[in-house]
Amino acid sequence: MTDVDASHRQRRIHEVFAALFVSGSFVTGMTIVLFWALCTVLGRHLVPYDPLADDILNALAPPSAEHWFGTDQLGRDIFSRVIVGSRDILTVAPLATILATGVGTVLGLLTGYFRGVVDDVVSRFNEAMMAMPSVIVALLAIVALGTSETTVIIVIGLSFAPVIARTVRSTVLAERELDYIAAAKLRHENSMHIMFVEILPNILPPILVEFTVRLGYAIFAVATLSFIGFGLQPPSPDWGLSISTNYSMISGGYWWAVVFDALAIASLVIGINLVADGLQGALND
Amino acid sequence: MSRFLGRRFAFSLTTLFLLSLLVFFVGQVLPGNVGRTILGPLADQEAVDALNRQFGLDRPIVEQYGTWIWHFLQGDMGQSYIYGVPVAPFIVQALGNSLKLALVAFMLVVPLGILGGVLAALNADRPIDRVISMGGLSATVMPEFVSGVVLIMIFGVWLRWLPISAAWPEGAGPLTQLYYVILPAIPLVLVLFGYIARMTRASMIEALDSDYTRTAVLKGLTWRRVIWRHVLRNALLPTITVIASQTGYLIGGLIVVETLFRYQGIGSLIFRAAKAKDFAMLEAGVLIIGITYAVATLLADILYSILNPRIQMETAND
């Protein structure tokens, strides 16, 4: 890698950042995501009540000056729970996505670079995984392994890896025909070096975009698993879990037991998508 | 072409075989046992053991798998432990239901998605494009239970316009069935709209930029004709791939929708079978999704190559 390359790359990064900060969707999305990230880190200190403190004789109280979003089945303050509720999902989903991206990138590099038998075998496994809806794969694995945050991270991470591997693989296929790879081969660089030092930095942008997109799906998956009782566990104030326990309440007029959690999920998901969109726009310009 | 298809077919078979093995071994580590599930947690152990012996569950696992796959290859999907009857009718019925729901969702979402994508592309980077693109993308990752619960509340409980349970009465005609399936289909439409609109938009923009569009315009064709005959046709190609890649989800991944709306599809069938360790049912359910997925991708490849002969068969797999 030459100095010219490095300075070119630096300039490119500046351009991307400049593009990002004038992109309305990126800024809006990032604001939302940062808000929830802040709640994840500091939530406990910001909220008026302990999100786990029950007051069961004051259950399902409507929104009031005292409880802005009302109270839930056990009399817990919903406002505090919604604010703190981002914590588990914003820990589990990103970790799962990082795992998926890591595994997927390595698989994609290997299969795309070597092709041949490695490619055929790994691709068949990937295809077998992708033939199955990820919810089913995750469910089977969680029923088998037992529910815990670690299991959820591993299961979602591994079940998302094939999709990322496919994206990376097709990028690598295009990349390996380029001159700098041929040059590296002429220098007798070993394959590991070519894959991880030469190719990887050049395909980072699509991987980054794929990461943000998958993060949205990971949140979808974690929330779904929690909703059907195989994800996060009580007493976590997780949004999906809260909706699952309370969704029959709306019809009794207790809409506040569900609506705020639903809005919270919606805002986070939209925020992440705005970021992904802004990122994609900036990188493609 | 036939060489390409043959290769694809062989790949699909390998994939399905791997899938069956995968499910089999996952099935082995699933907790619980069949006799216990049937008799309940409080049944006497002696009774549970007797029942498991009767099912042959005390045999070595490889033997169990061997017997099962031998029969499966001969077209016999086996017996459900839990229901004591052949699995096939369950699978056929559940698959039928899943296909119905998927079909209704498709009929709604494909025109809507393409329309949305075209509108967005024609108004690229204007507010209408932003709304469609961002709205679609957000709907795609909105968990179905969020939209499903809202729909149930509005249309089922408050307005009472649509039935909240998708189980239609016996002997209902296609129209009645459709009436029952609309509500559960909407969350699927929301999930898929974003994919299709986005794909259509991207390929539309590419097509609008292309030489043949410019040529067509220069030839003096009306804008409307150019859009219909040239742009749209080319823009639809990637949409086919997107649809094919979503069949697995549409057929088997609807556990939440099926649970919310009490719909008897493949997803909840597999879920129940997994929890009860009903092995034959689990295997058959998973393989049927695998087969549907394989068939759909194969069809998409064929369709793609017919519509766009420029594609090189050898790289279609990449």
Add this chain to the structure above:
Amino acid sequence: MTRNASWLDNLRAGLTPPENHLIDGYVDGRVSRREFLRHGSLLGLSLPFLGRVGLATGLGAAPSVARAAGQPGATIRVACTAPEAEIDPVLVGDYGAFLMLQQVGEFLCVDGPDLLLRPSLATSWKSNEDGSVWTFTLRKGVKFHSGGEMRADDVVATMDRLADPKNSSNALSVFKGILQSGATRKVDDYTVEFHLNGPNGNFPYLVSSDNYNAIILPASYPGHYETAWDGTGPFRLHKYTRNVGASFIRNEEYWGRKSLPARTEFTFFADIQPQILALQAGEVDIINKLPALAGVALLNDPSVNVMTIKSSAHQPVHMQCDSEVFKDPRVRQAVSLCLDREKLKTGLMKDRAIIGNDSPLASVYPSADPSVPQRKQDIRKARELMKAAGKENGFQVALTTEQYLEIPAYAQLIQRWVKEIGIDLTLDIMDRNVFYGDAVRGKSPWRDSVMGIADFGHRGVPNVFLTAILTSDGSWNSANLQNREYDALAKSYIGTLDLESQRQVAGQIQRLLLEETPVLYGYFFDHLTAMAKHIVGVQPTAMGQLFLQEAGKA
């Protein structure tokens, strides 16, 4: 009393000592009217008879279910949980399945909503003096849906089928050690004798609707129940669709009063929430089994009636007595003293429950000794006990349980409360099937957890709760209680026939369990059935069965 003494004497002629003992207790005021009726029905004194004793002693007549004012010919639509497996009377063990069985099948006697045994296919029953042989007289003129008349041979075959270990029978958990295959004998076409392994004071409950497998089938029953759905009940099966629902139609040949509804329809659900929505959307008329916490929207809904039946259903919290953290009974008592039972009752169970006192002898059982003091929340005392046990710094332990009804909420409340005495509970809440696992030690989180919450349905008599869960060799003894004194007391309770002796043993058991506290019994929750306002005449049981023959729309 003197006024009616001779009539009473006449009534008493020919009764066994336990029966006369019961009447004495009633006349002297040691036994309340409710307890008298209930225990009397168990001993086989008919309700009219009990009513006459009541009249003779000047205390009013026995309760009876009045025919409701519903219109005949209605279609009644019920929401219920889906049967988990093939419907087979010998095998089934889940609510959905035995609700289906009970629609077409009938029992020798029925454990009614007031926990009184009522005659059904048997018209009367009585025991020998020590309660080891019970004689049931069968109803005449009862026809199976398949045509034949029900006779003693059919009852004998049914009971033998259920008591035979070779048949994988679910009823083994009830009959094992009590009634063996071959011990049911025909006396004549309409009389059957049960020769038990030993005295059993509560035997009729074991062949009543409480033992949901015990519907009477023809001796010629060939298996594969779902092909014929035979039975003797007021409804016949019309159509059964797995995982979807079932419909039943009036049985015109029924031995009793013909059913009011022309048709009943059951819709299966996996979960309670959609059932509530279905009732509110008008798609069903009845929810068979409504948990109070999840159903709170209906409890306050003016368009819905919620019927309440007292039951002994509960969610016991076991603490392993041989575990490092709980081996000292003082620690177990301390945990128990953290529970605010009043709050559990009003808050968690919305007042649809009775408070428990750390023993399965719920106050719904007439044999429970009401003089045993109720345990109440006392954090100060709990802290002292922890200190005395050398655990004043607390400890960490996992509370393992299932995703079922109110249990997750209950677990969270316990978690908050025991924090007060320094115990850090981590919750491990899993799917129900996973939690019970193989239900044997080593292969079941339920049996292996140091602390766990299980769920038990209603039983008309506490026998199973007293033996299987708490005796040293009990098959569901998750707490690992090994206490010889307790074992002896439980055995003596089972063998006791008369109410006062039962209550005396019960008092000893209750006190011993307060001392040992292997299992927390916080509450016993009512069986709730929700129905649209215009539906009348529905008769649920605490077991979760639903009698619809008198139901109609007002």
